[in-house]
Amino acid sequence: MSVLTLPPAVRRTAPTFGTIGVVLTDVTDAQVAAGFRDGDEQALNEAYRRWSGLVHATALRATGNPEDAADITQTVFVNAWRGRGTYRPEAGSLPGWLMTITRRRIADHWESRSRDARTRAAVEATEPVEEAVPPEVERIAAQMLLADELDRLGEPARRIVRMAFYEDLTHSQIADRLQMPIGTVKSHIRRSLDRLRARMVVEDVAL
Amino acid sequence: MSHSDPTTLALVALGEDIDPADAAHLAQCEQCLTEVAELTEVVTLGREAPIELAPAPEHVWAGIRAELGLLGAPEGSDRGRVLTLPTAAPAPAAEVPPQPDTTVVPMRPRRRPMLGVAAVAAAAGALVGGGLVWAAVDEGGQPIGPQGQLVAQAVLDPLTADVAQPGQAEVLDSPDGQVIRVDATALPARDGFYEVWLIDEGVTKLVALGALPAGSVGTFTVPPGISIEDFPVVDISLEPLDGDPAHSKESLMRGVLEV
């Protein structure tokens, strides 16, 4: 995939522009969450912009079916908006809450699939088919949260971590390629891993 | 006994070789080993994770708004604010009803490659709370017959040096509603994908129309509830495959529809 060879540091960061148009980068996740709870439609827009990828990618990996993943994503945001009164910002982050809803909708999905299978087996008087084994949703959720957090790392940390994760380069090879001091690369790696680990803990995803 | 350097533990988690002294320490230090185990789990998850989160298809957002009854709800509060567009905009007085308390914020000059939509974006950011209309529609590109009646057109000026030729946009009345045909055959193939947008004159709102393959002509439905009078600016951006539905701020072509 050519994603890694995109020009560095250009896409997500726009430091010279401060607030970015339709997306206000200086609006924190917490502010989006508060606006969401209060029924601000722009906060819904922003929540969708920030976290629909997380929800959708999780649903896609868990179901393996693009249509089901799209349906689940839609249901999650509709559920969340309608149930926003029950969201407690002090109890957890909005993406964490969205992911909780996502996991439930994925569970519903698998439950209805196995129910369908049982019904079919009964109607057709065949041997009960083996029930579909639900995927390890918790783990998938953790993978997606990690991908999301990785994407939020600033440059050059994101680039460095991606090279270490996906290109299997050693820290000295990375330093060489990026023409950076080895110590800088090492400390980016360590700080990034700490940040990724912290997100896993914050979102209360079982590691 | 001094513990291993924290960065060394991170490298162990990544599977790198370490020197014998650190290896000897790790063999007997529970604290460092625990640390390595936790970091290793992060690395494992990271390597299992997709490089990019697969973005939801565009119709999902439209579906959410429709299901919640939010479709077509115009965010009227920004209507009175008018920005001057860089290109010769069609006589603004005729297009935009005069409003009291109109704020005019000049856009940056157009001849700044890559700043095209960054300027739009920055200006919109200045209008605090500029709302986003994200009325995404079905995938673009459905061909329409030539019988549509031309109602507006625009020349899309290149905004970067590597686009040599201008593009064109035409709005046609078709039996199924208004469609916009965007000719961007001059756009080179690049990483990511091209996306076509309608932007309002106040540059507070964007509507994504859909993806446009490089070097092609695409036809998109103008979303119901969106009028080209309200959204006269046609913009083509280069979008990374990062799952972020927002405009990338990297605008390659833009023009203003003239009725």
Ligand SMILES: [Zn+2]
């Ligand atoms: Zn130790």
